Amino acid sequence: AQSVTQLDSQVPVFEEAPVELRCNYSSSVSVYLFWYVQYPNQGLQLLLKYLSGSTLVESINGFEAEFNKSQTSFHLRKPSVHISDTAEYFCAVTSKTSYDTVIFGPGTSLSVIP
Amino acid sequence: DVKVTQSSRYLVKRTGEKVFLECVQDMDHENMFWYRQDPGLGLRLIYFSYDVKMKEKGDIPEGYSVSREKKERFSLILESASTNQTSMYLCASRVENNEQFFGPGTRLTVL
Numbered sequence: 134a135q136s137v138t139q140l141d142s143q144v145p146v147f148e149e150a151p152v153e154l155r156c157n158y159s160s161s162v163s164v165y166l167f168w169y170v171q172y173p174n175q176g177l178q179l180l181l182k183y184l185s186g187s188t189l190v191e192s193i194n195g196f197e198a199e200f201n202k203s204q205t206s207f208h209l210r211k212p213s214v215h216i217s218d219t220a221e222y223f224c225a226v227t228s229k230t231s232y233d234t235v236i237f238g239p240g241t242s243l244s245v246i247p
Numbered sequence: 248d249v250k251v252t253q254s255s256r257y258l259v260k261r262t263g264e265k266v267f268l269e270c271v272q273d274m275d276h277e278n279m280f281w282y283r284q285d286p287g288l289g290l291r292l293i294y295f296s297y298d299v300k301m302k303e304k305g306d307i308p309e310g311y312s313v314s315r316e317k318k319e320r321f322s323l324i325l326e327s328a329s330t331n332q333t334s335m336y337l338c339a340s341r342v343e344n345n346e347q348f349f350g351p352g353t354r355l356t357v358l
Contacts, residue, residue: 177349179346234305
């Protein structure tokens with residue numbers, strides 16, 4: 134069975150400061166990893182994903198995440214946040230086995246302070 | 248652009264009513280999912296379907312059922328709504344084990 138831990142339920146940060154949202158997972162098999170973002174009153178949308186290849190993946194709006202197999206982590210980082218980044222962020226994992234479900238973490242609420 | 252639509256954004260029902268939540272996707276995805284989202288608990292999987300007429304229980308299926316008569320449509324049914332089913336309900340679809348595409352959600356309140 135897989136599980137996902139997001140240690141920080143709420144992260145306040147000042148505008149233009151860097152931020153890291155932590156995600157750790159447990160799994161006995163190889164995995165795919167995802168970060169989703171949820172803006173207020175909306176559904177979730179994909180921010181970035183790791184399927185294979187380079188362990189560092191980037192989004193179009195400046196976020197990046199690094200897959201660390203030895204530490205079973207997939208932390209999300211941004212060097213300089215904007216007010217518009219205020220949202221709920223979910224880390225998710227699924228095994229590489231066909232037809233497996235996705236396990237979501239409990240979410241981290243990022244609040245960017247002007 | 249993949250589009251997943253849900254029949255209602257907000258819904259208010261009374262205890263004991265039968266409730267239908269509908270989800271439609273336009274990208275010919277085989278896999279579809281229903282989640283509920285509650286503060287501090289993240290997303291919990293209620294039911295999923297890998298193909299038409301197929302359905303599988305997720306982590307919290309009690310009190311719910313589903314229907315998938317057509318590939319693009321996946322319905323969640325609350326046979327007799329209860330107050331503890333007040334929640335945000337999210338539908339999603341995907342291709343194999345890749346990313347999921349979510350609908351905007353239905354916020355259901357059961358009085």
